[in-house]
Every structure is written in C-alpha cells, then in structure tokens.
Amino acid sequence: MIARTLAAALVAATLMGHGAAAMPRGARHKAVAAKPAARPRNIILFLGDAGGIPTLNAGGLMAHDRPQALFIQSMPHIGLSDTSARNRWVTDSAAGMTAIMSGHKTDNGMVGMVPAAGDGGAPVAIRSFMEIARAHGLATGVVTNQPIWDATPAACFAHVPSRKDKDAIFAQMLAPQQGKVVDILVGRGLGDADAVFAKRGTTAAAAFAQAGYRFGSDPALIAQAPRAAVLLDTDYAPTPAVEATVRQLARNPKGYVLMVEWDMHTDDALKGLRHVAEMDAMIRRIRAVAGPDTLILFTADHSFGLRMTGGERGTPLAAQYAAAAAKPRVTSATNPVISVEDSHTGEEVLVAADGPGAEAVHGFFPNTRLFHVMMGALGWDGAN
Numbered sequence: 001m002i003a004r005t006l007a008a009a010l011v012a013a014t015l016m017g018h019g020a021a022a023m024p025r026g027a028r029h030k031a032v033a034a035k036p037a038a039r040p041r042n043i044i045l046f047l048g049d050a051g052g053i054p055t056l057n058a059g060g061l062m063a064h065d066r067p068q069a070l071f072i073q074s075m076p077h078i079g080l081s082d083t084s085a086r087n088r089w090v091t092d093s094a095a096g097m098t099a100i101m102s103g104h105k106t107d108n109g110m111v112g113m114v115p116a117a118g119d120g121g122a123p124v125a126i127r128s129f130m131e132i133a134r135a136h137g138l139a140t141g142v143v144t145n146q147p148i149w150d151a152t153p154a155a156c157f158a159h160v161p162s163r164k165d166k167d168a169i170f171a172q173m174l175a176p177q178q179g180k181v182v183d184i185l186v187g188r189g190l191g192d193a194d195a196v197f198a199k200r201g202t203t204a205a206a207a208f209a210q211a212g213y214r215f216g217s218d219p220a221l222i223a224q225a226p227r228a229a230v231l232l233d234t235d236y237a238p239t240p241a242v243e244a245t246v247r248q249l250a251r252n253p254k255g256y257v258l259m260v261e262w263d264m265h266t267d268d269a270l271k272g273l274r275h276v277a278e279m280d281a282m283i284r285r286i287r288a289v290a291g292p293d294t295l296i297l298f299t300a301d302h303s304f305g306l307r308m309t310g311g312e313r314g315t316p317l318a319a320q321y322a323a324a325a326a327k328p329r330v331t332s333a334t335n336p337v338i339s340v341e342d343s344h345t346g347e348e349v350l351v352a353a354d355g356p357g358a359e360a361v362h363g364f365f366p367n368t369r370l371f372h373v374m375m376g377a378l379g380w381d382g383a384n
Contacts (some may be wrong), residue, residue, distance in 0.1 A: 019290040040377050041059040041255040043101075043133075044246070044353055045370075051264035051276065052303025052349050058338055059264070060274025061308070061317045070276070071284035072298050075352035078248050081301045081370070082348055084113070090346040094163040095302030096367060096378040097155035103371035103384050104334060110137055111151055112159035112170070123130045123176065125159035129374050130257055134181050138378070139226070139252035141178075141184035141245045144261040145238065146384045148187030148231060149173070152301060170196045174211040183227050188239035190217060190231040204231065207338045222248055238262065239282045243289055250290075257374075260286075267342045268322075270333055287354065295357045295377050299370065300349040303340030328382055 048056070060070040068074075084097035086105040095108045104126050106114045113123040134140050139320070142153045150168055151163040158172040170193060193204035201208075208215035211333075214225035219236055221228045224243040230241075242260055262279040266272035277284035287296055311317050321337045324330055332340045351370065353361040357377025375382045 006338070008279060013175050020106070025311070029164045031282040038109055038293075038356040039144060039379055041293040042257070042290060043295045043297070043357075043374055044258045044260065044290060045374070046279065046296070046298040046375060047097070047100075047152060047259060047261045047330065048264045048276070048279055048298065048300045049261055049280075050266065050304040050344065051262075051300040052270070052310060052345065052347065053304075054306050055264050055272065055304055056276060056310045056350065058306060058317075058334070059273040060280070061311070062273045062321070063280075065316055069288070072280055072352050074352075075296070075298065075354045075358075076327065077353040077358040079353075079361045080348040080364050081299060081351050082364070082366045083300075089091065090344050091302050092151065092163075092344065094151035094155065095299045095333065097152045098126075099367040100299070100370045101130065101155045101369045102126045102299070103375075103382070107369060109163050110266075111154045111163050113161055118300055121294060123161045128156055128181075129371055130156040130259065131176070131181050132375070132384075133378075136378075137252075137254045139184075139256035140182050141248040141249050141252075141256065142182050142261075143184075143186070143238075143242050143257040144187040145235065146187060146263050147189035147192055148185055149189055149192060150187075153185075153187060153259070156259055157321055165217070166192060167196050167199070174207060178210075184222060184248060185213070185221065185229040185231075186219065186241055186245065187230075188232055188234075190233045192346065193231055194222075219244060219263065226251065238278055239285050242286055244326075246290055264304070265316045266304055266340050267271035268331075269306065269335075269338055269340050270318075272306075274305075282361055294352065295355040295374075297353050297358075297361070297370065299351040299367075303345045303347050303349050305343045305345050306338065307340075310337040 026129040083096055085091040085092045085108045087107040093109045094111045095106050098106045104114050113125050115123055125209050130140050144153045149166050154169045157176050158169045160168045197204045197207045202295050205215050208229045212222050212229050215229045217232045219230050219241040221230055262275055264272050264275050309318050324335050326336045360373045372382045
C-alpha cells in the first residue's frame with residue numbers, strides 16, 4: 001500500500017514538474033500564444049543591399065577566418081525571404097524595397113507604387129511603413145552609404161514610376177505626399193542634390209533649410225537638431241553616424257523607426273565583403289545602444305552572384321583570395337577562391353531578428369511579410 005502511494009505521488013510530481021512536456025503539442029502552442037507579447041517602442045531595419053547568404057558567409061570568413069562569426073549569424077530568430085518582383089523572378093532594389101516597405105509586390109524600377117489594375121492605367125501610390133509610422137507620431141530616419149535618392153532609401157518616402165526620376169525623388173524628399181516623413185536623412189549624393197536644385201534656381205542647402213532641415217556634410221549635425229540632412233560624396237564612418245541617429249530619434253517619447261542601408265554589392269568583391277563586416281559591427285553596437293525595447297531586423301533586398309568555391313583552413317582567406325587574384329588571366333569571375341558573376345540573383349535571402357516582435361520571423365515567406373511583421377509588432381492594422 002505504501003509503495004503504491006509513493007508511486008502515485010512520484011507520478012503526480014513528475015507530471016507537475018514536466019507539465020509542458022506532458023501537454024499535447026497543440027495545447028502547448030496555444031498556451032504560449034495566449035501570453036501577451038511585448039511590443040517594441042522602436043524598430044530598426046538594417047538592409048544589406050545585395051547581401052545574400054553567400055555574401056554574408058564570405059564576408060564573415062574574410063573578416064574573422066571562422067564560420068558563423070558575424071553578429072547577424074547569432075540573432076535568435078531567422079527566416080528566408082523570397083525576393084521576386086511582381087513581373088520578374090529576379091528583383092531590383094526598387095521593387096524589393098517597395099515590397100518590404102509597403103507589403104505589396106511591384107514591378108522592377110517602381111518605387112512606392114504598383115501598376116494599375118487595368119491595362120494602360122497610371123501606377124498607384126502605396127503608403128510606406130515609414131509614412132505610416134510618422135503619421136502615428138514616431139520619429140523616423142534613413143541612413144545609407146548609397147545616394148540618398150537611390151531606390152532603397154527612396155522607397156521609404158517617395159512614389160515614382162521610375163527609380164531613375166531623381167528630380168521627383170528629391171522633390172518628394174522635401175515635400176512628401178504624406179506630409180513630413182523622414183526626420184533624419186544621411187547618405188551620399190550631395191553633388192546630385194546640388195545639380196537637381198540648381199535647375200530650380202536654388203541650392204541644396206537652401207532647399208533643405210526651407211524644408212526645415214539642419215543641412216550639411218558633417219555627421220556631427222545629427223546630434224544638433226531633430227530634423228537633419230547630412231549629404232556627402234565621400235565615405236563616412238557608419239557606426240558613429242547610426243549611433244548618433246538612434247540617440248537623436250530616441251528623444252521622441254513615442255519611439256522611432258529607422259532604416260539603415262549598407263551596400264554589399266560584390267561587383268567589387270573586396271569592397272562589398274568589407275561592407276559586410278562594417279554593417280555587422282554596426283548592428284552589434286546598435287543592438288547594445290538601442291536597448292531591449294527595440295525590434296532589430298536584418299535582411300537584403302536581393303542576393304548577388306557571388307560564390308565561394310575554394311580556400312584552405314589555417315590561412316587567412318583574404319590572403320588566399322588576393323594570391324589567386326594576382327595570378328595571370330584570373331578575373332573576378334574565375335577566381336578559384338571567391339568568384340563573382342556581376343548580377344542580381346533570385347534565391348531567398350536571410351531575415352534575422354531580435355527584440356520584441358522578432359518571434360514573427362520564421363520559416364519561408366515573401367518579402368512583403370516584413371511589412372506585416374513591423375506593423376504587427378507595433379499593434380497596427382496591417383492593411384495597406
């Protein structure tokens with residue numbers, strides 16, 4: 001009798017101590033799902049332009065000579081995103097970033113617009129996530145090492161049928177269709193801005209000042225004004241500029257949304273792979289600065305034709321690549337260590353996430369899903 005009583009007690013204790021394990025899988029899922037999820041105060045989207053998985057892998061090995069050494073590769077929630085455009089299997093940055101920012105696939109070349117439903121109709125503008133965030137009172141920022149009018153940053157605030165329409169993109173940058181959209185702008189393209197505004201009989205400095213921006217070419221301006229535009233035609237240190245942007249935007253009590261683009265195209269293989277390490281170090285630092293109430297997302301708008309096909313462990317990969325490149329008749333396309341076909345490619349890209357709302361990133365999904373991940377994280381209606 002005593003033995004039976006002890007056995008029953010042991011079974012009961014085991015079931016109580018391991019109740020989750022004893023529950024049916026569906027019941028466990030429902031129990032977890034029923035717990036209210038924390039919402040982020042801020043969202044930072046890091047966009048590695050052309051930063052597909054082969055590029056991340058090679059960039060990490062070039063920088064660290066060991067696998068999976070990037071901070072990006074330690075982020076706890078990951079998925080794979082289809083990047084195809086509405087009209088092409090292989091996207092450009094315009095269609096790719098429009099999908100991420102709006103939740104709608106569009107044709108290559110279009111920024112913030114989708115084709116008309118009927119033949120011959122004018123393209124239709126669609127709101128971007130950044131426009132929606134600004135309408136909710138959040139602070140907003142765009143930082144890029146590409147021209148500030150280029151397709152990826154433009155998809156945050158502009159609506160043009162052609163990504164080449166530089167004049168219209170600059171006009172909408174300063175007078176957006178949805179009211180003031182971007183509080184802090186940092187990027188290249190100072191000469192382009194001067195040329196565009198000269199056609200209107202003014203200067204870039206005067207035009208941005210009239211639109212309410214503190215304008216210049218020194219990233220130190222970011223800390224001095226809640227609305228700042230820093231345009232350059234030279235490289236700049238990425239992490240200090242992004243950190244200053246985060247600290248400035250964080251002064252908004254409602255929070256902020258920031259998009260940071262860093263070019264990872266590997267048509268110049270060493271430059272593109274160096275940018276992988278730069279962006280990874282930036283994300284590591286910003287994760288610490290932004291705090292636990294910030295949802296951090298990393299993805300690429302598309303992949304690129306880089307393939308790592310050689311290299312020996314024990315010798316720095318960068319040295320092996322350089323030695324192969326120095327041999328006669330070896331080109332970037334035939335380098336036996338890392339070869340590059342200079343074109344976008346259509347395979348899925350990594351999405352990595354950390355922070356409140358990151359659990360929504362998992363599995364295979366279209367790039368349009370990222371819009372809904374960001375909207376859902378903030379508790380906003382995902383219809384657009």
